[in-house]
Amino acid sequence: MLDFSWMAWTWPTVAFFLTIAALIAAMGVWEWASPGGAPRFGILRFQTTRGDRLFLSLLGSAFICLGWLWLTEVPLAYALGVCVLYAILVFRLV
Template identity: 50%
Template sequence: MRRPATLMALAPGIASAQTQGWGNLGKPVEKGFSWTDPLWPDFWMAWTPATLAVFVGIFAAMAVLTVLEIRYPGGDERRGVLGLVTTRGDRLFISLLGTSYIFMAWLWLVGMPLWWPLGLSLLWAVFVFWKV
């Protein structure tokens, strides 16, 4: 008689545990957005949203430079603060190269998060296109 009474006393606790998620331990959990999860898990290359954003940004910048070159031919050559004669394409290359160095140095010295080097890289690109 004592055993059924004990089970009856534990029944509300068991039901409460199941309603709070303990009954869902074996079920798959729907995850939110992640910058590091692959977009296509079975694809040969691990395309994440971050790598896709970088490549889309680079190709968009190249498309803008192509349109500018068609509209205003000549490459907009000028001599900047470094003493180099650069065109728009040269300045894009210098800004992308500097951006990669900014991110690598930030990861080596600080680590995560990467929002600060993104801001520094944008400032670097503005400086390069304005003064170099």
């Protein structure tokens, strides 16, 4: 079994970073399978590609989680649903 005590990592922290790595890998596979992903103008009125939208969704999700921790005592796991909804909206509208 893996021991992450040398960095004081917990399994949720490991899962978090593995999820980000998997998202980046999936984006690479998507780009390889369907090159280009024509840039488009969304509601923010600047040109974005799939990678830009992934970055915006990850960055926004980080702020959603920080705000969740700051504003509420509800477990952070519930913020995951908000982050997923946010990411879907970013990929559809931005």
